Amino acid sequence: MSDLINSPETDFEDPDVPAGPLELPLDAWHRVRGGRMVEFAGYWMPVQYEGIIAEHLWTRTSAGLFDVSHMGQLYISGEGVEAALEAALPIDLATLPLGGVRYSLLLDETGGILDDLMVTRWGTGFYLVVNGATKWDDLAHLREILPDAVTINHLDDSALLALQGPKAAKALAPLVTGEQALESLSFMRGAAFKLGGVDAWISRSGYTGEDGFEISIPAESAAAVADLIAGQADVKPIGLGARDSLRLEAGLPLYGHDMTADNEPVEAGLSFGINKRRRSEGGFPGADRMIEALMEGPARRRVGLSIEGRMAAREGAVVLLGENPVGVVTSGGFSPSLERPIAMAYVEAAHAVPGTNLFIDVRGRKLNATIVPMPFVPHRYHRKGAA
């Protein structure tokens, strides 16, 4: 059974990434704490510490500390930066306040998704967080499409941590000082703080469906900050394995799997991030195809599948209506919270309706599956106006 054990975890490979996995600022920190290191997106990263299910459930009930320093952090500034970014992304920046965070997509000319990303308005420019596996391609793409007056700084001397879970705010608040109280940040808002004396940009956001924070800090302070946060009673370090199972339960797509350059935003279920003004005005790469998909409806849709039994369906498994293939699984696995397998799949639009009973072919076995609304596990974000 050596196929999994002796092979790297990831299918991401990028010709621009130097050969062999690189070490991130917290490499030694993870190893000392028993993190099992695997290659992911060109880096050594911890896939788990005590076990994926235990770490997953800990994050759902307490607070989990994730190292996501493999992700690309970019600062984009210069004359005309706002108009230039609106021409590059289907994002509405006019309504994005200082410190506001918005989800967006990097699209190619035909509307295919090149990456998904977070955009934050800083004082004089915009802070972007992009996927680790795609960051080199993203940088090249942005350099090509943004005008010369706009400068892209790759903040590769910054680390990125995420603290996620219902006890995240309680654990982090005593450690930070700033012009505003940490608790006053609502979901998708960020601000500058001091965290143990270190300059930190903290936003209330994440990739687990839980309340929580993403914390950008200088790489040289990463270990000290991680020590400080992990030293809180309700906090444990969490690996990439649980990060994946948590985001799957939260219905959040993973780039390279649940969306690729072969998918446009409407079929991927991601057109929510593209508001009325941008839909009507267009003026971004792939606008025509996306607007067409909005008007006419996409041919297929990303859906959630709840699976009977305990056998998981993985990426690539064919979805059947009776005997006929109508889709393909893009992510799947055992849900630790629900204690049954769940999956995301693209299914022909005519059948992509909640309640539809389908089969998934897993190694010749037909598993019973039902389309269900996502998220599989309710989001518990700290939304503005909520208690």
Next chain:
Amino acid sequence: MPRYFTKDHEWIEVEGDAATVGITDYAQSQLGDITFVELPQAGASVGKGDSCSVVDSVKAASDVYAPVSGSVTEGNAVLEDQPELVNTAAEAEGWLWRMTLADAGELADLMDEDAYKAYVAEL
């Protein structure tokens, strides 16, 4: 009873022409939380190196190969409700299937416990 090991991290314990097969403790520790085990059917005829069982962890599904040729006599039915036994007792109650041996000579290709320990230490 002699116990042998494969480079693919299966163990096989032999008693006469019957044997019990499982994955090693090292294998379960690498796979992480096991959530489902697909077991072979009794009566199934297997060749050495054939995929006989699939162990599903939270991360991925992994094939388990027959260490030797023979015929499956039973799958470990307890694992249907308690797949986590493979994590907690991989080399004992968490066995996967029992089989008869077609050719005891095939055991000569396998490692003994000391050789397997040395092999794992190199990984």
